[in-house]
Amino acid sequence: METLMAVISWMGAQASSFWNNITAVLIYLLLLALLLDYVMFRRKSSRLPPGPTPLPFFGNLLQLDFWRPVNTVQQLTKRYGMLFLAQAGWTNLVVLNGFKVMKEALGKKTEDFIERPSVPLLCLAGYTENCQGLVLAGCSTGWKEQRKFVLSTLKTFGMGKKTLEMMVSKEAEHLCSELKSQGGAPFIPHDLVNSAVGNITCTLILGSRFEYSDEKIHTLLHLTEDLLQTLTKNITQMVAARSWFSYIPGPHLKIREVYNDITAIFKEILNEHKKTRDPAFARDMTDAYLEEMEKAKGTPESSFNEQNVLKIIFELFVTGTTTTSSTILWGLLEMVLNPEVQKRVQEEIEKVHGRDKPLMMKDLPDLPYTNAVLYEIQRYADIVPIPLPYITHRDVEVGKFVIPKKYQLKPAEICYLAFFLHH
Numbered sequence: 001m002e003t004l005m006a007v008i009s010w011m012g013a014q015a016s017s018f019w020n021n022i023t024a025v026l027i028y029l030l031l032l033a034l035l036l037d038y039v040m041f042r043r044k045s046s047r048l049p050p051g052p053t054p055l056p057f058f059g060n061l062l063q064l065d066f067w068r069p070v071n072t073v074q075q076l077t078k079r080y081g082m083l084f085l086a087q088a089g090w091t092n093l094v095v096l097n098g099f100k101v102m103k104e105a106l107g108k109k110t111e112d113f114i115e116r117p118s119v120p121l122l123c124l125a126g127y128t129e130n131c132q133g134l135v136l137a138g139c140s141t142g143w144k145e146q147r148k149f150v151l152s153t154l155k156t157f158g159m160g161k162k163t164l165e166m167m168v169s170k171e172a173e174h175l176c177s178e179l180k181s182q183g184g185a186p187f188i189p190h191d192l193v194n195s196a197v198g199n200i201t202c203t204l205i206l207g208s209r210f211e212y213s214d215e216k217i218h219t220l221l222h223l224t225e226d227l228l229q230t231l232t233k234n235i236t237q238m239v240a241a242r243s244w245f246s247y248i249p250g251p252h253l254k255i256r257e258v259y260n261d262i263t264a265i266f267k268e269i270l271n272e273h274k275k276t277r278d279p280a281f282a283r284d285m286t287d288a289y290l291e292e293m294e295k296a297k298g299t300p301e302s303s304f305n306e307q308n309v310l311k312i313i314f315e316l317f318v319t320g321t322t323t324t325s326s327t328i329l330w331g332l333l334e335m336v337l338n339p340e341v342q343k344r345v346q347e348e349i350e351k352v353h354g355r356d357k358p359l360m361m362k363d364l365p366d367l368p369y370t371n372a373v374l375y376e377i378q379r380y381a382d383i384v385p386i387p388l389p390y391i392t393h394r395d396v397e398v399g400k401f402v403i404p405k406k407y408q409l410k411p412a413e414i415c416y417l418a419f420f421l422h423h
């Protein structure tokens with residue numbers, strides 16, 4: 001019995017010293033984290049714009065009205081003025097408010113605000129240095145050369161010209177004949193409209209289209225929607241901001257698989273281009289890119305490489321297709337919901353243009369009502385309510401303040417507009 005008591009008492013002493021040690025270690029770690037937070041994330045210059053004091057780890061997130069974030073921005077604007085700083089977790093934000101501040105910052109100092117923040121999540125899809133694609137590439141990772149190439153090549157292959165209009169017109173014929181083949185029965189236009197728009201993007205960048213019965217275009221479009229849904233989930237947004245989140249399990253890890261499935265289809269087309277291309281005559285953007293890759297051989301730091309062309313094809317497909325087809329689907333919905341508008345548009349087109357000729361851009365000035373309806377659909381649909389993220393490229397002076405390098409930009413007016421349109 002005595003021995004048992006002695007063992008229990010020894011165990012009690014060990015447990016108490018164990019808990020004491022654990023508490024000491026936890027306090028030590030907390031102090032270290034607070035110190036790290038203070039050294040790395042507190043603001044230091046006297047010319048910084050004002051802003052609410054951030055808490056360690058959370059920044060100003062606890063002050064945010066999650067249901068009506070616009071309210072928080074309005075309150076902070078009243079308190080700190082048209083230009084203020086805030087912190088979301090450890091991400092530094094600069095909020096710009098009002099025409100004057102926006103014009104000075106974005107209109108006159110555009111070059112200082114063009115940098116993109118790094119998005120660690122993209123490493124799941126193989127985004128690495130010199131292989132950053134187009135949309136989220138940073139200034140030092142091929143931003144300039146890739147944008148310059150894509151813009152000039154897309155113009156060569158028809159963007160903004162009659163050639164593109166002819167492509168659109170041809171695809172519209174295919175779409176209309178599919179719509180007619182439904183024989184007036186109810187149907188869901190989503191897949192057909194998506195395929196038609198996807199085909200225009202593919203013709204522009206890959207030089208060919210898919211038949212509507214081809215499973216590949218449906219797979220591409222469904223995977224793209226799947227990917228966008230995963231990317232816009234809250235957990236994914238959190239992961240996007242911090243590299244170490246990528247190592248925890250969760251739905252965001254699906255990105256790798258979906259991205260690989262999408263690019264497998266594009267890779268097949270790219271390989272076909274490699275086999276059949278004539279270096280003296282580029283048939284489309286992909287041929288032109290392969291030529292740039294040839295020129296960049298022996299320059300390992302060049303951003304013209306095979307992984308990057310797959311990313312650029314993928315990004316153009318996603319940005320070009322989802323935006324345009326959503327706009328058209330919104331248009332169809334509005335026509336169904338507002339039959340009197342639909343009737344007026346139809347009457348105007350038939351009166352000015354007749355029933356059978358395809359409409360072209362040059363006809364728009366003769367169709368003021370139709371033109372106004374198209375603008376209203378675009379305004380109302382508000383397809384991209386939140387702008388892509390930008391950060392300051394270097395320290396930049398706006399009014400009497402200096403916004404430090406790498407602060408993420410939040411143009412408040414765009415957030416207000418998006419919020420009020422959707423609520």
Ligand code: HEM
Pocket residue numbers: 134135136201315316319320321323324327383384387388
């Ligand atoms: C109704 C159709 C469309 C809408 C509403 C739309 C809207 C937008 C918006 C709001 C941005 C962000 C601009 C920014 O924050 O800087 C953007 C960027 C972009 N869009 Fe579109 N877009 C449409 C069609 C297209 C098409 C057809 C393509 C290509 C074939 C395309 C390719 C891109 C690219 C590559 C970017 C990124 C540009 C950059 O990083 O500088 N978009 N689009």
